[in-house]
Amino acid sequence: MDGLMMDQPLLLSDLLWRTERLFHDKKIVTYLEAGSYHSYTYADFAKRVRRLSSALVKLGVRPGERVGTIAWNHYRHFETYLGIPGSGAVVHTINMRLFPEQQQYIINHAGDSVLIVDEDQIPLIEQVAELGIPSVRAFVVMGDKPLPDTALAPIYRYEDLIADGDEDYEFPVLDERTAAAMCYTSATTGEPKGVVYSHRAMVLQTMCLAMHDKLNMSESQVWLEVSPMFHVNGWNIPHTALMQGATLVFPGVRPTAGDYVQIVQDQKITGMNGAVTIGTMMRDFIRSSSQEWDLSSLKTMWLGGQAPSRAIMEWWERYGTCVVQGYGSTENTPQVCFSSIKSTLANGSPEDIYALRQKQGQPIPLMKIKIMSDNGLELPWDGRSAGELWVQSPFTASAYYNDVRTKEHMQDGWFHTGDVGCIDPDGYVVIMDRVKDLIKSGGEWISSIDLENALAAHPKVREATVIAIPDEKWLERPLACVVADDKSLSEADLRAFLAERFAKWWIPDSFLIVDTIPKTSVGKFNKKELRALYSENGMRGIEQHLEIVQDTVA
Amino acid sequence: MDGLMMDQPLLLSDLLWRTERLFHDKKIVTYLEAGSYHSYTYADFAKRVRRLSSALVKLGVRPGERVGTIAWNHYRHFETYLGIPGSGAVVHTINMRLFPEQQQYIINHAGDSVLIVDEDQIPLIEQVAELGIPSVRAFVVMGDKPLPDTALAPIYRYEDLIADGDEDYEFPVLDERTAAAMCYTSATTGEPKGVVYSHRAMVLQTMCLAMHDKLNMSESQVWLEVSPMFHVNGWNIPHTALMQGATLVFPGVRPTAGDYVQIVQDQKITGMNGAVTIGTMMRDFIRSSSQEWDLSSLKTMWLGGQAPSRAIMEWWERYGTCVVQGYGSTENTPQVCFSSIKSTLANGSPEDIYALRQKQGQPIPLMKIKIMSDNGLELPWDGRSAGELWVQSPFTASAYYNDVRTKEHMQDGWFHTGDVGCIDPDGYVVIMDRVKDLIKSGGEWISSIDLENALAAHPKVREATVIAIPDEKWLERPLACVVADDKSLSEADLRAFLAERFAKWWIPDSFLIVDTIPKTSVGKFNKKELRALYSENGMRGIEQHLEIVQDTVA
Structure with missing residues (x-):
């Protein structure tokens, strides 16, 4: 019936x-140049x-x-x-x-x-x-x-x-x-x-993003869309602002971190979304600026693409800004998880709350998730068991367009994300790594992302990435590439810092302190390029390419 | 494609x-008797x-x-x-x-x-x-x-x-x-x-109710479901609480107004929904109670079935409770409109804001509405032009179950609500009356609901309803039935009160001050019964039936 x-x-x-x-x-506003905006209804x-x-x-x-x-x-x-x-x-x-x-x-x-x-x-x-x-x-x-x-x-x-x-x-x-x-x-x-x-998928995703415990996208918001509109429909944010009637602000052509800061102040922006690096660049701009900025309107900063560090979350609190995060992908229109604090966990210590906020969050409505072992068994949501994350929803791709690789990723009605993670008993997902970025050392897994997050939390580190390099004895071992915020940073600092946090065998054998880390077109660390440089010429290959400032290879 | x-x-x-x-x-809690609750996860x-x-x-x-x-x-x-x-x-x-x-x-x-x-x-x-x-x-x-x-x-x-x-x-x-x-x-x-x-309809309606600018149904809410669960899926509130993970509280068997007050205090209820009369009965219970009640947790009281009066909105503000409203029907799963204050209107005078809050609100997402004249023309959204409200959405009925009356109400892909209203330029709907309750006087319309709302706003009036009675000269004229909160209330008071608000020809010819007004099984004024009593025995028919305390027929 x-x-x-x-x-x-x-x-x-x-x-x-x-x-x-x-x-x-209500208005749609576009930044043209300093002090000048296009605005229409x-x-x-x-x-x-x-x-x-x-x-x-x-x-x-x-x-x-x-x-x-x-x-x-x-x-x-x-x-x-x-x-x-x-x-x-x-x-x-x-x-x-x-x-x-x-x-x-x-x-x-x-x-x-x-x-x-x-x-x-x-x-x-x-x-x-x-x-x-x-x-x-x-x-x-x-x-x-x-x-x-x-x-x-x-x-x-x-x-x-x-x-x-x-x-x-x-x-x-x-x-x-x-x-x-x-x-x-x-x-x-x-x-x-x-x-x-x-x-259908886009309307349903829009409806999910407009709900409570997500972005706080109500009619009264003034939202700055920094995530590129060429990337998964701008994270579906413009559609959500449209449906809710929020004021929508675009940064225009070739915006800089300084432009974002200017726009937040000028337009009294209440929420914004962008890659983690946007939050870092805006911080750096403000730090180096001689001007006082009034960013007190900014309540929500959704940083994505990777987990924002505790350091960046804490830094933005000076303006009353809450840095939030989620997890998604092109195949998911894009959102899979969004991080908000369940009321039963809200009374934890600051340590607990930051740890929770660094997780990628709970699945949004209509989204089903599970983690699967290598041999195809579903793993428990115990916060420890790690496997590939599989997802299923009305806004998840059932196939790639005219692409034989569909059969690798879409099987049995689930999309196999290629991300390795665990799920805690409250359904919070932690993405540990891409399946292909996991470091297989001596029969165990080392998460390159866990190491990266720990390194990024060091006060003298601006950003860090970790890749697997071949090892005769252990099969693979981690190599860390670190951009310093302070020239006094040494390998010994980093080793000591990690030793407090990880088992001995997780500590990278090698550290490169470099000027820059190559990024993909959407701002992620380009590990593919780093691995290629290493496989061509070993450590020297990376060093030559990355304008090494200090080589501290062990 | x-x-x-x-x-x-x-x-x-x-x-x-x-x-x-x-x-x-998270918990589902049911009130059993004073001080006693059933609770499970x-x-x-x-x-x-x-x-x-x-x-x-x-x-x-x-x-x-x-x-x-x-x-x-x-x-x-x-x-x-x-x-x-x-x-x-x-x-x-x-x-x-x-x-x-x-x-x-x-x-x-x-x-x-x-x-x-x-x-x-x-x-x-x-x-x-x-x-x-x-x-x-x-x-x-x-x-x-x-x-x-x-x-x-x-x-x-x-x-x-x-x-x-x-x-x-x-x-x-x-x-x-x-x-x-x-x-x-x-x-x-x-x-x-x-x-x-x-x-599909129920999931989509649930998603709409979970959005911002609606009920404020987030995970952290503790929600009391007073609307009967036999009535349109309990206004779809239990499903919304379920999806959001809010704590859900049920009042159990034969609850009284005093029970609701007790539950709000005991469970630190943050939001509740029920008929307008629930808000009034709770107020009356508190007024007559010798106890001090701590209801400061209660932020949202959604009163439906008819428009809550300004008096009841103001009364509940003592607890920091915001009385909100919407408009819906069994045919709409049920919600059509929900009233929230658009930020562009939020700086109005208190008079303006209360007037806005007394409107039935803007259509929820996915809901399309229009108003139609008697001769089938779509009317403008000017806040004045009145016609029958037609609605269309994925959660609107396309037919009644095995019922020939489908063809009266569902035509051309729209549900004809039988409600007469107007829509203002911001899309706020005002329901003026049921088509069948409109009073046709001398070629003009008189809205029984407008008169009822005005009467209910009189400080000495508890509730009031207005029906059409046949009139030789004017075709129909309004008759008001009023329940007094204060025995000193007189017809002259009411006439003077209405004269400040309406054109002379809107003022009812006759007023009955009565002990009670008959209600339907879902708590609406039973105008059908009043009209039947009048048509049998005229004013006397109503008087005899309603235990008149003071007959002030002009």
Whole structure:
């Protein structure tokens, strides 16, 4: 027996319906340059979204076609988030930081029919176009300048295109399983893999993020979206702000840490989200600034990509800012877990509370998780048993787009995350490592992430990464690469610091104190590159490449 | 092109999965008698839910079959909320306050195969059974006593039944459109109409209620569920508390206003929901109590069924309690609107803020609304244009169960609520009246609800209702029935009070100051009964029936 309920689909266009009626006078603000902002209302936004949808239909974009974007975080990019899927097409956000060859691979693999790009990206798109992107039938340039002199053709100004659109365009009623968006993984190994999000998945994820015990995304928030909009729909934050009617602020083109600080003060930002490194860079900017900054409005700073250190959590408390975290991935639209403090645990010691806040949190509603041993057995939630995390939800990918690697990762109705972790009795997940980054030493596992977090907590350490290097006796041993905040930092300091926290055999054999650690295009430590440097030329390979300032190899 | 997302259905059993893993140690508490409570954990609850599901399967309850409940608000009743739909059957909550003939109609119309009832309801069920309920194959009695001596057969003790069940029972994976629950409207005219809720509708409604700018239902809440669990799934509050892991408190059997006050103090209740009359009765109890009550924990009191008066909002502020409201109906699972204050309006004068809080609020996410004129035109959201409210959402009924009246109410993909209202430019709905309760006077409309709210705001008035009575000259004219809080209240007081607020022709021609106003089984003013009394014997008919204390008919 079926329920007798309306068969209303879950569509992104219905989130827009809500906002243009209830929150039409609330604002979307984009940082242009020091002291200058673009600001308009959700009512204006909605009209331009409708114009864009109808203009794309006029341009011949058919339902299901992919329209790529290569752009910074700003109001026009957000218009494409709603305007492209509004008519039934798919918004494919492309990572701006990739090499032309990688962008070419992604555009060709997705079969993008139109590319909507920022004006400062034109020279790069020209390189990509020269490599060959045969599916692309048109280019659209977002910006305020006239069209550039370019071989890209046909090419349109975004503003001209939507000026021809219809601000009363009525969005079609789609099946909720219709593809709305697409994003490729950052792919630390192999070619990027494409994930295709349905309207249903995105609406459900939005609803979860708007709940209590998550981001605190209420109508009264003023939210700064720092996470790149090319990365998993900007962590789905813009959609959540839209549905809730929160004021949404974008940092615009090529923002610096100083810009973020300025924006928080100018706009009285109450919440923001970005990679852990954003929180660190803003701290460093403030420390080195001669100015006093009033950031007292900032209540929530969601730092992701890796676990924020206790040091960074404590530092931000001076402004009354609570650093929160979660865990997610491109395959999960993106959120899997979010960290909030269960009331039964809220009376713990400060040590306990920080330890809890450094966990990746509990699964969000609709998300099921389990950890599996190497031999396929489900492990207990005892906070110790470690295995690969498997997840299942209506917003988890069932397959990669046209990719044979689907069968490696999606099996038996679960997505195998490739992350190793444990789950405590209250359901808090701790991600210990990527399966491929675990260090297998003498038949035991060493978590590179645990070592990294411990090293990052040293007062003289800015950041640290740990990789496995081959070892004849133990199979693998850890090597630590550390960026110092203080030139007096020595290997002995680090050894002593770790010795208090870990068994002897966990302590890395080797430490490199370096100027910088290479990062991937989404800001994660590029361990793949470090391992490649080591396998080519051993420790020297890394040293030569990383402008070593102090070599303290044991 | 479809998204490549897992086809995970939205099921009530998945809310339980979440809670038993993340919030297993949180509590469900039921008031037994003064100073005494039953308390157990969500882990215990989940095991008993699984036992119940498997026991019902053993008893021969097949997927899609309706299992009726006639019970108070307590932990066992909540177990049936999850346990019956867990196996694919449908929990049909039956209004305890109906006459045996009405219960018989509902049980036969739904075709209930099993009835699960409280032990104190047995004498009433015996009467219903004598009238004939042929579909019922078994009775199950919830309570702590031995089985009563009864002709009802076969009959089982609930505790014996679930003792035979399997606490590790695995819930089947159902289609999310599967019926989960059923409820009949309270039907102020004609026979009750059946609404059948799908798992999808209930999960989506639960997600909406858990969001910010609604009830404030976070994990840390201690929530008292006063709204009857036989009425639209207890306003869906128990499901929301379950998903969020909030502590859930039930008032148990035959609770009084004094019991509610006692429970709030004992359990440090942070939020509660009930009919407007509950807030009034609790206030009256406290006023007449010689004891000091500490109700400072109570932050949120959601009063529904009608608009709470400003007087009751102000009264509860002494405890720091915010009285909130919404608007919904059996056909909407139930919530349509919820009232929260948009930040752009938060700086208004106290007058403005109270006026805003007395509106029924903005539509919740996924809910679309519009107001329609008599001749089928959509009216503007100007805060003045009044018409019938039409609604559309994934949790709105598409039909009544086996009922030809479907075609009157569900047309063109919209549910026609039968409520007349207007919508302001921020999307706040004001319900002015039931279409059938509007007073048509001289070609104009008079809102009985506006008059009632104004009368209820008079310091000497406890409650008031206004009905239309036939008038030769004007077609209809308003008649007010008022319960006084102070014996000095006179008609002249009321006339003067209304004259400041309404045009002259809105003022009722006649006022009756009475001891009581008849209510429906869900606590609304029974205007149908008042109109019937009037049509039989005019004003005298009402007077004779209502034990008039002071007759001030003009």
